Amino acid sequence: MLSTFHGLEVVKRGMMTQQAALYVTGHNVANANTPGYTRQRVNFVTTEPFPAPALNRPQIPGQMGTGVTAGSIERVREYFLDIQYREENNKLGYWEARADAVSKMEDIMNEPSDNGLAKTMDQFWQALQDLSTNPENEGARSVVRQRGLAVVETFHYLANSLSQIQTDIGTQVGVTVTQINSLAKQISEINQQIASVEPNGYLPNDLYDERDRLVDELSKLVNVQVEKVPSGGNALATAEGAYNIYFMNGNTKIYLVQGGNFQSISFPNGQDVDGDGIKEMPPATGVTELQVGSTSQVGSTSVSFTSNNQVTFPMGKLRGLIEAYGYVNGQDSNGQPIVTGIYPDMLNNLDKLAYTFGTLFNEVHKQGYGLKDNSHGVAFFDGIGQVTDAAKTIRLSDDINDLANIAASTEQKQSGNGNNAINLANVGGMLLSADTISLIGTTNTIQISSLHLPLTSGTIQTNYQGWIGKIGVDGEQANRMKNNSDVLLQSVDERRQSVSSVSLDEEMMNMIKFQHAYNAAARQITVVDEMLDKIINGMGIVGR
Amino acid sequence: MRVTQNMLANNMLKHLSTSYANLGKYQEQLSTGKKINRPSDDPVVAMKGIAYRTNLTEVEQFKRNFSEAYNWVENSDAALDKATQALQRIRELVVQASNDTYEETQRQAISQEIKQLTEQLVTIANTKVGDKYIFNGTNTLEPPVQMNGTSITTSDNTGEVKIELAKGIYIGVNVDPTKVFHYDASQKGKGLFSDLQSLANDLDNPAKTGKDINEYLGYIDQHINNLLSARAELGARMNRIELMEDRIDSQQVIAEKMLSDNEDVDMEKVITDLKTQESVHRAALAVGARIIQPTLVDFLR
Numbered sequence: 001m002l003s004t005f006h007g008l009e010v011v012k013r014g015m016m017t018q019q020a021a022l023y024v025t026g027h028n029v030a031n032a033n034t035p036g037y038t039r040q041r042v043n044f045v046t047t048e049p050f051p052a053p054a055l056n057r058p059q060i061p062g063q064m065g066t067g068v069t070a071g072s073i074e075r076v077r078e079y080f081l082d083i084q085y086r087e088e089n090n091k092l093g094y095w096e097a098r099a100d101a102v103s104k105m106e107d108i109m110n111e112p113s114d115n116g117l118a119k120t121m122d123q124f125w126q127a128l129q130d131l132s133t134n135p136e137n138e139g140a141r142s143v144v145r146q147r148g149l150a151v152v153e154t155f156h157y158l159a160n161s162l163s164q165i166q167t168d169i170g171t172q173v174g175v176t177v178t179q180i181n182s183l184a185k186q187i188s189e190i191n192q193q194i195a196s197v198e199p200n201g202y203l204p205n206d207l208y209d210e211r212d213r214l215v216d217e218l219s220k221l222v223n224v225q226v227e228k229v230p231s232g233g234n235a236l237a238t239a240e241g242a243y244n245i246y247f248m249n250g251n252t253k254i255y256l257v258q259g260g261n262f263q264s265i266s267f268p269n270g271q272d273v274d275g276d277g278i279k280e281m282p283p284a285t286g287v288t289e290l291q292v293g294s295t296s297q298v299g300s301t302s303v304s305f306t307s308n309n310q311v312t313f314p315m316g317k318l319r320g321l322i323e324a325y326g327y328v329n330g331q332d333s334n335g336q337p338i339v340t341g342i343y344p345d346m347l348n349n350l351d352k353l354a355y356t357f358g359t360l361f362n363e364v365h366k367q368g369y370g371l372k373d374n375s376h377g378v379a380f381f382d383g384i385g386q387v388t389d390a391a392k393t394i395r396l397s398d399d400i401n402d403l404a405n406i407a408a409s410t411e412q413k414q415s416g417n418g419n420n421a422i423n424l425a426n427v428g429g430m431l432l433s434a435d436t437i438s439l440i441g442t443t444n445t446i447q448i449s450s451l452h453l454p455l456t457s458g459t460i461q462t463n464y465q466g467w468i469g470k471i472g473v474d475g476e477q478a479n480r481m482k483n484n485s486d487v488l489l490q491s492v493d494e495r496r497q498s499v500s501s502v503s504l505d506e507e508m509m510n511m512i513k514f515q516h517a518y519n520a521a522a523r524q525i526t527v528v529d530e531m532l533d534k535i536i537n538g539m540g541i542v543g544r
Numbered sequence: 545m546r547v548t549q550n551m552l553a554n555n556m557l558k559h560l561s562t563s564y565a566n567l568g569k570y571q572e573q574l575s576t577g578k579k580i581n582r583p584s585d586d587p588v589v590a591m592k593g594i595a596y597r598t599n600l601t602e603v604e605q606f607k608r609n610f611s612e613a614y615n616w617v618e619n620s621d622a623a624l625d626k627a628t629q630a631l632q633r634i635r636e637l638v639v640q641a642s643n644d645t646y647e648e649t650q651r652q653a654i655s656q657e658i659k660q661l662t663e664q665l666v667t668i669a670n671t672k673v674g675d676k677y678i679f680n681g682t683n684t685l686e687p688p689v690q691m692n693g694t695s696i697t698t699s700d701n702t703g704e705v706k707i708e709l710a711k712g713i714y715i716g717v718n719v720d721p722t723k724v725f726h727y728d729a730s731q732k733g734k735g736l737f738s739d740l741q742s743l744a745n746d747l748d749n750p751a752k753t754g755k756d757i758n759e760y761l762g763y764i765d766q767h768i769n770n771l772l773s774a775r776a777e778l779g780a781r782m783n784r785i786e787l788m789e790d791r792i793d794s795q796q797v798i799a800e801k802m803l804s805d806n807e808d809v810d811m812e813k814v815i816t817d818l819k820t821q822e823s824v825h826r827a828a829l830a831v832g833a834r835i836i837q838p839t840l841v842d843f844l845r
Contacts, residue, residue, distance in 0.1 A: 032550065106582040112593030112807065122601040129605045133612035133707050136676050136684050371685075409682070414703055416676055416684030416718075422708050428598075440714060441706065461598060468583055469591035475584025490558060494551060503548035505840040512844070 002050065002064060004535075007528040013067035014521035017044060020070045021514045025507050032502040036213030038075040039502045040205050045071035074238055075205045081496040082212060083226075086219035088489040090316050093220035095485055097320025099478035101169060101342050106475060108161045111468045118464060120154045121357075121428055123147050128425035132418030135408035136371070144421075145400055148380065152394055155354045159347060159391035166343040169325045170282055174273060176221055176318050177280040180256070181264040183218040184245065187211055188262035191242040195260065198241065199233020208240055215243065218256075223247055223314035229259060247314045249303045254292050263292050268302070286326040286339035306330075342474065347391070349467050352454040355390035358383075359451055360460070361427050367444050368407030368420030375405045376412065387454050410441035417441065428460045549839060556832040563825040570818040573809045580807060589807055596803040603796045606709055610789050613707050616717035617782045620678055623671045624719065624775045628768060630661050630668070634740070635764045637661075641747055642758035648750050655747035662740045666691050669698075669725035679721045681705070688721045689737070696737045698727040709788050715781065719774050724767075733763040736770075 003009075021042045031037040049063035110116045127140070127147040134140040190211045197204040218224055227244040235241070245257040256263055268291050270279035290313070293300035305313045305327045313319045326341035358381035365380040380400055383393040399405045408424075409417035419441025430437050430446075432455050437446040455463050572581055583590035640646065641654045669679050669689045676684035682703030690697045704716035728735030732742070743760050746752045 102584060103582070106584060109583075111583060112580075112590050112597060114597075116594075118594045118598065119601075122598050126601055126605045129609060129708065133609055134674075134676075137674075411682065411703065414682035414701075415686075416680070416705050417682035417703055419706055419714075422706070422714065425708075461595075465591050465594045468594060469587050472583030472585075472587025472590045475582070476587055479584055494555070495545075497548065497551045497554070498546045501548045501550045503546070505549075508840040508844060 002060070004532070006050075006064075006066075007531070008525065010065070010067035011521045011524045011528065013047060013069060014524070015518055017042075017068045017070050018514045018518040018521060020073075022511065022518065024073055025511050025514065028502045029504065029507050032504060032507075036209050036216070037502070038077045038205070038209050038212075038500040040073050041076055042073050043071040044068050072203060072236060072238065073205065074203055075208060075500070077212075077500050078496070081492060081499065082216075084492045085489065085496055086216060086224070088485050088492055089216060089220045090223045090314075091485040092482065092489050093317035094315045094320040095478050095482040097317045098324065098342070099475065099482045101165075101320070101324035102471060102475035102478055104165050105162065105342065105346060105471055108158060108165065109468060109471065117151075117154050117158060118461070118468075120147075120150050121461070121464075124151050125425045125428055128421050131406070131408050132421035132425060135418035135421060136415040138403055141403040141406050141408075144406055145396065145403060148396055148400070151357075152381070152396060155350065155391045155394055159350050159354075159389075162343055162347050162350070163392075166325060166347070169321055169343065170284070173287075173318065173321045173325055174281040176321060177265050177267075177278075178274070180218065180221050180318065181262075181278060181280070183214050183221075184256040184262040184264070187214050187218070187243060187245060188257045188260050190214070191257065192260040194240070195231050195242055198231035198235040198239045201234045201236055203236060203239060211243060215245065218245070220317055222316040222318050224256065249314075250307070250312065254301055254303060256292070263300070266291050266293075282322065282325060286328045286337065286341070286344065287322050288328040288337070346467065346471070349463075350391040351387050351389060353391070353460065353464060354394045355384050355387045356432065356453045356455045356463075357427070357460050358390065358394050359453060360430065360432075360446075361424065363446050363451060364420070364423050364427055364439065365407050367410070367423070367439060367442060367446070369409045369412045369414070370407050371404040371415055373413065375399075375402075375407065378405050378407060380406070410439070431459060432463075433457045549836070552835055556828070556836065559828050560825075560832070563821065563828055566821050567818070567825060570814055570821060573814050574811075574818070577809055578807050579809050593803070593807050596799065596806055600796070600799040600803055602711070603792060603799050606792050607789075607796065609707050609709055610785065610792070613709060613715065613717050613785050614782075615673060616678060616705065616707075617778055617785065619671065619673045620717075620719050621775060621778050621782070623668050623678070624724070624771055624778070627665055627668045627724070628771045628775070630664050631764060631768050631771065634658055634661050634743075635761065635768065638743070638757060638760050638764055642754045642761070644754035646754075651747045655744045658740060658744045658747065662737065662744070663691070665725070665736070665740070666696070669721070678718060679725055681718065681721060689725060689727075694741070696727050696741065698722075698725060698735070698737060709785065710792060713788070715785065715788075717781070719778065724770055724774050732759075733766050736767050739763045739767070 021044070024040055024042050028039050045068070047066045047069050049065050051057040051060065051063065111118060113119070124144075124147040127143045131137075131140040131144050190207055194204050194207050194211070197207070215224065215226060224245050224247050227246070228241045229244055230241040231239060242259045243257065244255065244259065246253040246255045248254070256265075264278050266279045267282045267287060268279070268289060269283040269285070271281040271283070272279045273281050287305050289302050289304040291300070291302055303313065305311060305322060306329050309330055311319065311323065311327070313322070322341070324342040326339045326344035328337040329340045330338050332338050362379040362381055362384075366377045369376050370378065378399045379397045381394055382397040383395045384390045385393075408421040409415070410419040410423075411417050420439070423439045423441070432448065432453060434448055437448060439445065457463075458466070573579060580586045580589050580593075637654050637658060641651055646654075666689045670687040671678055677687050678684070680686060680688035680699050681701030682705055683699065683701045684705075686699070688699040688701070698721070700722055702720050702722055704720075705718040706714040706716055708714050724736065726735040727737040729738040729742075732739060739760065743757075746756055746760075
């Protein structure tokens with residue numbers, strides 16, 4: 001037999017469930033603009049029908065429904081799209097870092113323009129040409145000296161500015177490492193909270209959202225993969241469990257987060273800037289490897305940045321930044337580490353250029369004669385004893401303070417002979433691959449091989465042009481890849497939004513739907529009430 | 545596909561910012577007049593740009609060198625012209641003096657004039673342009689002729705002053721002083737100043753006859769010839785320099801054109817692009833305004 005109040009119970013359940021659905025709708029509307037929020041939906045399930053099949057069940061025709069209940073509240077989300085999103089986001093992080101680094105370099109090099117190194121050198125050659133037509137003129141000599149000074153200062157400016165940016169990028173690496181470590185820590189904390197909720201049969205949807213948002217953020221910095229570990233207990237089948245987060249080093253999984261535990265990234269020879277025991281700043285001599293371990297025992301796993309002259313570190317902003325900052329790639333013939341990367345390469349090139357330029361110019365200069373009897377074999381530039389840091393240390397020789405020492409002539413005591421000035425003006429176009437270079441006005445030649453110049457092909461000018469071209473190509477590629485991955489990311493994000501984002505129209509529709517259902521259930525109570533009224537007050541009053 | 549307000553808003557924002565970026569690009573191109581602003585905009589244009597600039601600077605420099613070359617050649621020519629005039633006057637005087645009818649005092653007067661003309665020639669040989677002596681080979685800081693009372697010494701510097709007028713082409717612009725202004729007493733007819741000196745001495749010497757003086761005519765003619773041939777050579781060189789200047793002028797035009805073709809913006813094209821982009825931008829804004837506004841909320845009471 002059905003109980004008297006069965007109808008009231010069914011309707012009460014209906015009202016409660018519709019109310020719950022309305023509250024979830026409210027939650028959705030309220031979070032329509034929350035970053036990372038996934039719309040939630042109530043899974044309505046019918047309650048167990050009466051009677052349940054049993055030995056002493058009442059004999060009534062058919063099973064009677066007993067109403068509805070909110071089975072679970074779950075997120076509408078597609079995990080597969082998350083994986084795609086993170087992949088693209090990761091590439092975007094990498095190319096953004098590279099494009100940014102190259103763009104800053106372009107700003108400093110300032111080519112092609114009327115103020116770059118190329119123009120400064122052109123002006124220097126021009127001044128030497130002027131000197132060749134007026135070798136006895138103090139003014140022309142003074143201009144040569146000033147223009148030489150301008151070249152030297154441009155070298156200093158470029159090298160120092162590039163070093164400055166390189167240091168800034170190092171700081172950025174540090175910040176990124178701190179960010180990665182902090183994200184890993186936050187994710188592990190959310191894992192812990194989730195692990196304490198799920199076994200009770202609940203779905204902590206908002207925690208899931210927050211965790212996914214953090215993983216999205218992390219995926220931009222370093223390429224991570226997510227493994228789900230079920231919580232156990234009374235966890236629902238749809239519960240997501242804890243996230244284990246790792247990146248791959250070759251075939252080895254390196255864990256950043258394992259349930260409620262996390263590991264920190266650090267640089268073995270780096271520097272700890274904030275005193276937390278983690279060396280987040282990369283070593284000034286370039287990155288060789290990273291270490292991954294818990295803060296208390298840093299150094300449990302070493303991840304080398306390169307392997308067989310190839311960067312093997314996973315993609316992402318961190319890799320992009322380190323590639324710009326400089327990393328150790330093999331050893332040279334003297335067993336010294338070779339530091340390569342966007343900025344170290346350019347600085348190295350500038351050093352080579354300054355050294356080659358200074359040494360070759362000096363060699364030609366030494367062939368000539370100044371205005372005084374004894375001014376022969378004088379060097380024009382100084383401070384270029386070695387290639388390393390030549391761009392920072394090159395300067396004018398003290399001898400050139402006496403303008404008469406500028407060797408414009410190829411013969412002694414010939415004030416009007418400007419042949420060596422012509423030779424000097426041609427240094428920029430001298431073929432560095434040649435064995436010997438002949439000079440005009442003298443039978444002396446320059447033995448290129450004996451100078452051991454670090455540049456051995458093209459000319460000083462073409463080498464420089466080539467590097468500017470290379471920055472251009474690097475930048476172009478980085479910009480293109482950045483745009484491509486941005487477009488892909490947008491389209492994946494759109495698909496993800498299509499599944500997960502809150503549509504106000506839809507919520508509005510649902511609201512009306514649930515509201516009407518709620519109202520109808522309330523009306524049903526009136527019906528039941530009237531029915532009971534009839535039973536209680538209207539029945540059995542015959543003859544009264 | 546399910547579309548939500550947020551997606552529309554994001555898309556609109558994205559399109560608007562792309563549109564703004566394009567507008568910014570055209571703005572930059574129009575205000576700088578350059579197609580590219582940084583190497584990554586177009587690496588090839590950037591690389592070529594550096595080379596063309598160097599090329600242009602070089603050509604401009606050669607143009608500057610031309611005026612220096614003209615300076616030398618024209619001044620040398622003018623000085624040699626004056627020297628020729630002086631020698632011609634000397635020749636006249638020699639013709640007069642070779643008449644035996646002239647008295648001793650008359651010859652002495654002629655000798656005086658010749659001495660003055662000799663000094664004039666010394667001054668011409670020591671012509672200074674700016675701060676340099678143009679008739680002393682490459683030793684331009686010292687005068688080629690030193691006159692101390694009656695003794696004259698001349699320089700033997702035959703060095704050529706070379707000026708680079710085109711890539712790898714060096715042209716000598718000075719006159720070899722040993723060919724025109726020279727002192728060599730070893731043999732008559734060899735040195736200008738030695739001949740003039742002995743001519744003046746012979747005129748002062750009453751023992752010398754008209755025949756002796758007449759002998760000098762040949763020597764003077766020889767020196768005039770030397771001057772003329774030096775001038776002819778200068779003329780020929782001047783001619784060559786002018787031809788080269790023509791070529792460098794056209795080279796400059798070419799170099800400037802290449803630089804401009806390579807990196808200068810095509811105004812008509814950019815302005816057209818800008819106009820197109822402007823209308824696209826307006827359309828994007830208008831569409832955004834229509835789409836973002838109404839939702840179901842607006843129609844339900």
